[in-house]
Amino acid sequence: MTYKYLSIVNFKPDLRSAKDTRVQKGLAIKVLRVVTLVLLDIISLKFAWELAVSLGTPLESKWTENLSFQILTLIVVIGMLSAQGLYDAGVERRNYFRLIKVVSLSECLLLLIAFLYEPNRYISRSTFILFWLFSIIFISLDRWIFDVATNLVRKRGSVRHPVFLITDLEDQENSVRLIEKENCYTLMGVAEASSLDRDNREATLESLRKQGIVEVFISWNAIKNRLYISWHFMNAGITIWILPTDKEVLPSNSVLSKVGEVACLSIPAPIIVGGDFWVKRGFDLFCATILLFILAPVYLFIAILIKLDSPGPVFFKQKRIGLHCQPFEIWKFRTMIVNAEKLQSSLEAKNEIKDGVLFKLKGDPRVTRVGKFLRRYSLDELPQIFNVLLCEMSLVGPRPLPIRDVEKFKTKHFIRQEVLPGITGLWQVSGRSDIDNFEDGVKLDISYIENWSIGLDLKILFKTVGVVLQKTGAY
Template sequence: MASRSESKVNLKPDIRSPKGTRIQRGLAIRLLRVLILIFLDVISLIIAWKFSVSFGTKLVFHWTHNISQLPLVLTIEIGIIAAQGLYKGGIDRRNYYNLIKAVSLSQMFLLLIDLFYESGSYFSRTFFIILWFLSVAFICIGRYLFDITTTLLRKKKAICYPVFLISDKQEQESHIKLIQQEQCYIVQGTSNSKCLDRLNREQTFEYLRNQGIVEVFVSWNAIKNRLFICWHFYTAGITLRILPTQTTAFHPKSVLWVIGGVPCMSIPAPIIAGSDFWVKRSFDLCCSIILLLILSPVFALIALLIKLDSPGPILFRQDRIGLHCKKFQICKFRTMVTDAEKMQKALETNNEIKDGVLFKMKDDPRITKVGKFLRRYSLDELPQLLNVLLGQMSLVGPRPLPLRDVDKFQTGHFIRQEVLPGITGWWQVSGRSNIDNFEDAVKLDLSYIENWSIWLDVKILFKTVLVVLNKTGAY
């Protein structure tokens, strides 16, 4: 087993987990904006309701005229406005057309309630017409006054977000002008794409944290080959804005956002950074404990079959390269003869992987009879649940590879070592041993890292069960 010190090293979080739980940067200003807008809308709706009651047809016993029903009216109207995304920042809160639609929809909903609640009774048409007109007018006026006030404050450099720009030197001037058009940002620093390189990355994020940077603007040219970097911003609680070029491709986690009239990608930070990853770790722990308890009779049976089939230990332990290129010992049921690793050198000429990074051989003479059965149904992988329990692996992630394979890595291949290795992954459910080119496997691993979510893990686990039962690509 790996030494205690190595286990502790491997417990270091991967790129999907922050060093400590953080609240989204700039959240206080955003919450204050939302609360002020809700307050203004509530005041506008109350005034509109009072005017409507005063000037509409007098209905003493009608529910819409009863002040005790006012909270219900406000909840419905504010709820519909919020559902339309009109409390978001930027152009969303200034979308007066959608604001009018939301208020109109809420009035129709109130009218519908009236028809069912007071079925057969008379209702005041003038009340609803006045309420609709004044609600629209007062809310739009309130939003307009809010925009004027925030614009004046931002011209004095108040309530502005501190941001950082990463782009090529020749693009920085034009990008700064584009950012400044929004009048809500203060560019506190700039750098080129080298600050995102592996050697400079930690220093860059340390600087961003110390400067209290809320959002970072990155040009597409600076990040197009480093999209996994998005996780560093995400887990730091920093919103990432990707400035486009004509050939920009959309990142799966991105949302469309407009700056200076130009559409660009934005990857918003979560309110609590890293929370998804801790859910993943908790899921791994719970599942590994439950599976180890349930499968203990299967473990005993497999151990007996291995002992009866061939001489040697039940478990096979091998050094593998895990998170951040740290070494650990992987546990598997032994499926080969005891001197299998020594025999591999003589079999290298029969390697079926084209680029030679991995070693795969369909009719490997080193595999035992029981070993063939275990490999066909991936039962040899079950002891790796112990590695998951120790925090050295996850249920889902890129497969940890032997030293021999990692020694042949090119620079771009090390991206897969930025996350916890897994028992199964995209590679395994997309062909398993049928993939004969390591570059294709790396692309699948990178796709997993960029698109990761809890639901993606669950999807891969279900696919793994189907692939194992169908014996797809197993040997």
Template sequence: MVSESLSLSAFKPDLRSSQRTQIQRGITVRLLRVITLLTLDTLSLASAWKLGTFDSTQSLPLINLSLLLTIFISSDLYKAGVNRRNYIRIIKGTSISFLLLLLITYLYAPQIDIARSSFLLPWLLSIILICTARYLFDASTNILRKQGAVRHAIYLITDANEQKEQINLLNQENCYIIQGVNDSSCLDLANREQTLNKLRQLGIAEVFISWNSIKNRLHICWHFYNAGITIRILPSTHELYHPKSEVWMLGELPCLTISAPIIAGSDFWIKRIFDLVCSTILLIAFSPLYVSIAILIKLDSPGPILFKQDRVGLHGKKFKIWKFRTMVTDAEKLQAALEAKNEIKDGVLFKLKDDPRITNVGKFLRRYSLDELPQLFNIVLGEMSLVGPRPLPLRDVERFKTTHFIRQEVLPGITGLWQVSGRSDIDNFEDGVKLDITYIENWSIWLDLRILFKTVGVVFNKTGAY
């Protein structure tokens, strides 16, 4: 397994990175729709005030417009699909904006005596005109779509036995042009790059993927995410969930949508800059601690201060990990005699709570994870990150199953979701891998920050450390 993994290109980037920063695909059409609706709502409200009152207080319509647009935006009334046709929500939003206007007038301009009709008639006309404008907008759009215009270019990935049913479902929406159909094999590692290149050439902004085609390879969402392509997952069952998704209705059918960011491809480089800045600051701040630990190690037992070991990192590339030495110098040779006492149930990792090879100072360093501090140099060199799946020795990776290698698709880290969820107390490698995959699928800058803050608590509480 290791030889297969190590044959991967050492120059391939982290799964979450992008070769270039780009604008989300299809954003021009979305912006045009939003601008059109904003304009219609503004004109409708202005017309309602013009027709409904002759009051000379010019500030009221402007305040009302600000309130209305804020409420509409927060109520998702400018999103695509059924959102803009939610007339109940439109009526509620319009009514709330007028009630707030009344409250503001009462609190901040009590000296102004305004007739009730100055509010009631514009309110009623606003509801009528805004709903009418939205209805006409939808009716005009539907007429154009029946003529083949104003349609979204999409691509469908689904197995052959589901294609006919799902094509019919998409055609019923009357807003898509299906530019191509493929089965789930196009998402396999060998075909993935070719598929993405084809989608770029076709100018695809949205890809519809059946749940059966993606359920075992959800990590590929990062490829579409960084390409600026929105994923819509078509359900095959009612038990659908993906952490980065939101529910979106396709007719009467609830689907999951993983939206691409407006500016795609920038998140990972923010993470890399954060890693570099933080590791550099920590190296400078901890320099006196490094010297103190080095002296203690030298006084405690013979041998080098630092321990170097081959670990398997990004895409199976080997690198030297740096740690403060916590064991006797011939610890790796002694491990073979201790394999029978391994406390990890499936034997992939090697963990032993009362490991006789650990020195007295080593026990203290491990208890507070101080032995990991030299890995800040690995971060500066780009071999590791502050947060990510832990890099494992060759002995462990040689025992991987095929599904485990997804861990190697992202930069390894000093700490991670596995470490803050139990550290050494997790005695089954499969449980740890599930946490690593959860981290990969859910990753965001904010998740990294939460893990880092939680790591501080875990270290000081000495949770699961040995």
């Protein structure tokens, strides 16, 4: 049987996975900038130290005689500068007020370390004060020289980031003007917001890849209804800049920065594109294999209980709709009588899900005695470990739904089919069966997709254990 929704399938990987492993676009220039600034700061600090020691009051100390203490000084100051974002791109590295504050704080930290290590001898007060003053002067000077040199090179067309603009027609002129204010960009082209639509986005991304685009500027109006599009750019290694409007909502994985003097949101591409997703898949397969061996006795015990309780097979296999709307058979321990699916039509009038997309019924007469116990503690879901090993499911993701439910989807609901379905998910740990409106569940699924990280998966797994033990919303 062919279902109407299968026409949208294009056999692409999970939305969060990259077609191949690659590094972030423009990473070489970013690394070169950071390495150059660090080397300049090291030279400045070394020069400041030597000058301070030569001009200050002489005092015999390991801090002036031993190279390892000088290296410690470099590590502390450079580390503090890095921690405060003074090697970041844009205006941050030119924040001289913060620079003075961080260098001063670093010197105080060094003074504390020296006192705790060698309270009787450090360096003379004049040497310390001179080193502090020279450090501020020379680091500020090297930043100024670096910026002047960089601007001269960029005016000649070098060391610029090739960027692209996607915005509605009425916003293009203002957006182009904003980008051109920054001396570090070369605007390679402009496209309308429709280039991000489902039918156009693959062609758009392919064009950006061919042009070697490093960053893309997108107006908020162009992306606000397509937030999950950020995964496509992240997997292409392209950083997104969201141009502001009067009313904006901050995507959770965005970073607030500046383009010129205007605050913009940025959704940075990962250093290694798609790496997190393959860590997720490796974690899935490793955990599923371990769990299969550990739970083998539990499987056997449950199988015996099911056989003793009611006639029929131990396992129940049902067609569900998975990644990109591809049907697959989900494995569960049987919790209902054998002809349960045929009886569902007679129970539709009692469905407790308000919009009727899903089917949920407390006290379902088709559930067996053992089935009630298995459902109460979600033990009926354990065989889905087989689906994880077959790469049809993940440990965490939107739950795969039956054909009957997916046939009632609206177009906006299909985004949840863009990622690998899971045994548990944000929906399940946020109320499980107590959520009586499908739209509320979809919002949780979309929130999971937009905000996904390995940390979020681990958080959901830990919460799942608590939800299952407390029998929250299970029936």
